[in-house]
């Protein structure tokens with residue numbers, strides 16, 4: 350990895366300590382250039398003709414995403430964000446009242462709210478597998494729950510927003526195959542930092558966003574849709590003229606690829622921006638990104654753990670680039686102010702973002718640092734020294 354070139358491409362990283370790639374990362378220069386150029390082209394000839402003339406470039410979004418996920422371009426749908434992709438997948442599951450969704454305690458807040466909304470309106474029942482004492486999901490119990498309740502859907506978040514753990518989505522995928530259950534994975538925080546291989550995971554749907562570890566623009570995301578879903582003709586509840594043809598006054602015909610899950614109207618500048626971000630990541634190589642990140646994040650976690658009154662909150666046998674911690678002798682407001690004054694960019698997770706996890710950990714808030722491959726060991730040491738001095 351050419352860290353000098355990567356940092357040169359990342360103009361926002363020079364004058365600050367940017368540790369918020371799990372929030373919204375710094376897009377590399379080529380992403381911004383592609384989008385700007387495309388918008389200027391729209392300025393010249395209008396959006397419809399611009400998209401027509403740049404169809405090849407737009408198609409690159411599908412081929413680069415397929416390369417990233419180890420699937421075919423026809424398995425990929427563009428979405429406006431991860432929640433949008435997720436909601437479309439969820440709406441395609443043929444639920445009937447009394448059906449179960451099996452999920453984890455660490456699934457994303459908006460996914461949990463969507464399950465509760467399904468519960469409220471359609472009488473869907475929610476099951477959550479327990480965690481082991483080390484934080485990992487209890488896979489034995491997970492399998493038991495599948496056997497006992499035959500859930501219509503298993504839904505698991507690969508990397509939770511509020512802790513550094515990585516859930517074992519591959520083992521869960523094996524259960525779903527064995528017990529023939531639809532399987533939806535939220536890979537919003539894992540794509541771009543960890544290998545995400547849909548063949549290995551064995552999922553039916555996988556949702557993600559563009560702006561986080563993939564370093565794409567805001568307002569972008571995607572949905573992976575498996576061959577099984579396509580063949581079974583599962584479709585989103587609100588399908589539009591992109592996903593289907595209106596063939597008779599009372600009849601429509603769905604399309605056979607994953608674009609069945611798209612809406613007709615896109616901001617193509619963002620599609621092109623996301624395509625470029627994914628191309629950039631593919632060119633560097635996700636394995637290289639992961640190997641670069643590992644020691645940086647390990648150093649950050651170890652150093653934070655060694656500081657008095659800092660409580661690192663991440664649990665689990667496999668950890669990612671999300672580092673959450675709190676400081677027991679300071680109010681959140683003061684902590685945020687100090688970090689901001691030191692030009693550190695970070696996020697805060699509140700109890701209401703992660704109610705189950707934070708109640709178990711007995712915390713109201715956590716600072717979330719999420720370094721990425723444009724960060725350096727030197728930056729980690731600077732951040733740690735600032736926190737040590739508080």
Ligand SMILES: Cc1ncc(COP(=O)(O)O)c(C=O)c1O
Nearest residue numbers: 430431432457509510537538558
């Ligand atoms: C694990 C996880 N899933 C889903 C989302 C939602 O992503 P978006 O805001 O792009 O819809 C987030 C956002 O933080 C997340 O962390």
